[in-house]
Amino acid sequence: MGFGDKLRDAIDKVKNSLHFDKDLIKEVIKDIQRALISSDVNIQLVLKISKEIETQAFEKIPDGVTRKEHIVKTCYEVLLKYLGGSQTQTLPENPKSILLCGLFGSGKTTTAAKLAKFYNKRGFKTGLICADVYRPAAYEQLKQLSEQVGCVFYGNPKLKNAAQVTKEGLDFLKKEAVNLIIVDSAGRSALDQELTKELDEINSILKPEFSFLVLSADIGQAAKDQAEKFNQIVGIKGVIITKLDGSAKGGGALTACYITKSPIYFIGTGEKIDDIELFDANRYLSRILGFGDLQSLLEKVNEFSKDEDLSDVDPNQLLSGDFTFNLFKKQIKAAKKLGPFSKVINMLGIGNKLSKDQLNVGQDKMKKYNYILDSFTKKELDSEPSFVTRARIERIAKGSGTSFEEVRELISHVKKMKKMFRQFGSRGGDMNSMMKKMMGGKMPDMSKLEGMDPKQVEEITKSFKYK
């Protein structure tokens, strides 16, 4: 169970219960405590969070709001406050240079390539410099990633001085007329003198507009020490948390950033080059708590729509239960780029409603399904599963070189998906209107909170009244 699943279960307990008493609230708070502790959140902070939820849960509730709605809102807001790092940051429209630093294996090189792709998609001409002269394979790794991204690359495996490579890289990239430079530096097992010296030297040559500390979510609370040390010794603008997809300790890393007031700019959510997002605490939390995040799914789908013909995949269509073979075919095509289907489903906040088998339609199966769907006629692709009769199944199996059973399995898969989306759709609608009611029609705009001190932010968050 990853970070988020347990929290979600606790919140679901409130959502699904019919009546409330002190015992239920205490039980839910215990569940939240357990979830936070197992994701490595500092114990003092866990107590603080639970105390806040408990106090607010029993406050007088405003007219027109049920106790249940009030409690869900309270849990959401308190968790948002502590898991949101030091609030959502916005990057300027035109960043010129970014330096990535961090300890061994934190994800710097992968993040450098992810950022390059992120900005390329937004119209930048990005250049990557490999300033890791420490690890022999570093040059080749970043070079290959640059080719994958399609951005300009500079490295010099013969040089053993990171500052010197950076200097050469800057000259080279100037000629290439790039408008964003991203520098990948070497990791060490600790921020020792050697690494400090190296980063200082790169800093004085690059004068980065943004120097980011790259932290892996699986270090949990240890993120606090690292953020403090890097900030004191080399100075950082903010952090990027990687591996939030796989780590159960994500809560520890996120709250550590809240404690050290380190702004989180980006999060890494997978190994693929597209698995990076600007960190938006509100959006992240609604996703892990299962409120669904149609917005980020839509954005992602739109980014790929040009080359993958996904422009007409409308989540509302999905949620109305209108899940066709055609849509399934498109999903298989898009899965390569969007990442595993399980991830798309998680963005919708319904990952926990599916069985493992439904989630893990493996790559081989995907290929087979693709062959099968290629043998469907246009009419069959747009039809209800019941339209695909026995005779049709036989024809499709023959045409695709698969078996009768395999075609039947695909049909039953689509049937299940259709049913599941329809069920979620009706529930999701209720959830949306409930959230609206709770937030007075709108959610706090986190981008407005940038740079404020946490006290001010607290005041503003509190001022969101019910309508």
Ligand SMILES: Nc1nc2c(ncn2[C@@H]2O[C@H](COP(=O)(O)OP(=O)(O)OP(=O)(O)O)[C@@H](O)[C@H]2O)c(=O)[nH]1
């Ligand atoms: N699941 C997941 N894996 C990631 C993510 N970011 C990086 N990784 C993986 O983490 C491992 C280390 O990543 P690198 O980018 O090489 O890390 P690094 O900080 O450059 O490592 P050094 O240069 O050796 O210090 C690789 O296997 C990556 O695929 C992420 O967001 N999610």
Ligand SMILES: [Mg+2]
């Ligand atoms: Mg590296």
